[in-house]
Amino acid sequence: MTKTSTCIYHFLVLSWYTFLNYYISQEGKDEVKPKILANGARWKYMTLLNLLLQTIFYGVTCLDDVLKRTKGGKDVKFLTAFRDLLFTTLAFPVSTFVFLAFWILFLYNRDLIYPKVLDTVIPVWLNHAMHTFIFPITLAEVVLRPHSYPSKKTGLTLLAAASIAYISRILWLYFETGTWVYPVFAKLSPLGLAAFFSLSYVFIASIYLLGEKLNHWKWGDKRQPRKKRK
Secondary structure: OOOHHHHHHHHHHHHHHHHHHHHHHHHOOOOOOOHHHOOOHHHHOHHHHHHHHHHHHHHHHHHHHHHHHHHOOHHHHHHHHHHHHHHHHHHHHHHHHHHHHHHHHHHHHHHHOOOHHHHHOOOHHHHHHHHOOHHHHHHHHHHHOOOOEOOHHHHHHHHHHHHHHHHHHHHHHHHHHOOOOOHHHHOOOHHHHHHHHHHHHHHHHHHHHHHHHHHHHHHOOOEOOOOOOO
16 A cells, blocks of 8 residues: 555645646736747647646546555556556656756757746746756656556657657647747757657657666566466
């Protein structure tokens, strides 16, 4: 059974991410703010999509915690399996990718990812909430409880599907508006973009494999059992 302290932690994290999504949604309604957060435009940014993803994951996690404490583990196996799949293939890799990719580009040349003008729009605490605190929170989840990993083929395929979906959205938005989501893309040729997207997938896939290693190091082998062939 999940420890009470872990359940409380999950509820607090869910509340935190819910607050962030609400706060950002209210900022988008401010007519003084630039269009960066207005009219649904925020859903083109991986950073903000990640906040929504984390909210969904911790919502599922809290529901799983409650049902396990009230009904026992047998009745919530499907929910637990979905929770683990969501964390291993998306929540951990995406949040870690956002943290590393943002700060690597920011420290190299912030204008490529987060121009200085945004400092007048987005408070410092919110910047760190979106790009810094996400990493220790997702790392804490690895330490607090074990997660069953799917086969590498399944995990990497789902991650690739999510990556392709997001890249497709980026390209569609560019063809519709003539503006790239992130300034770094405007600096690249078509071949450079292809290389950037390919290397980004290799990077996030490596993070997925790292998460599996960390889970195994902390909890032992927690792979999802394979179905036996008849």
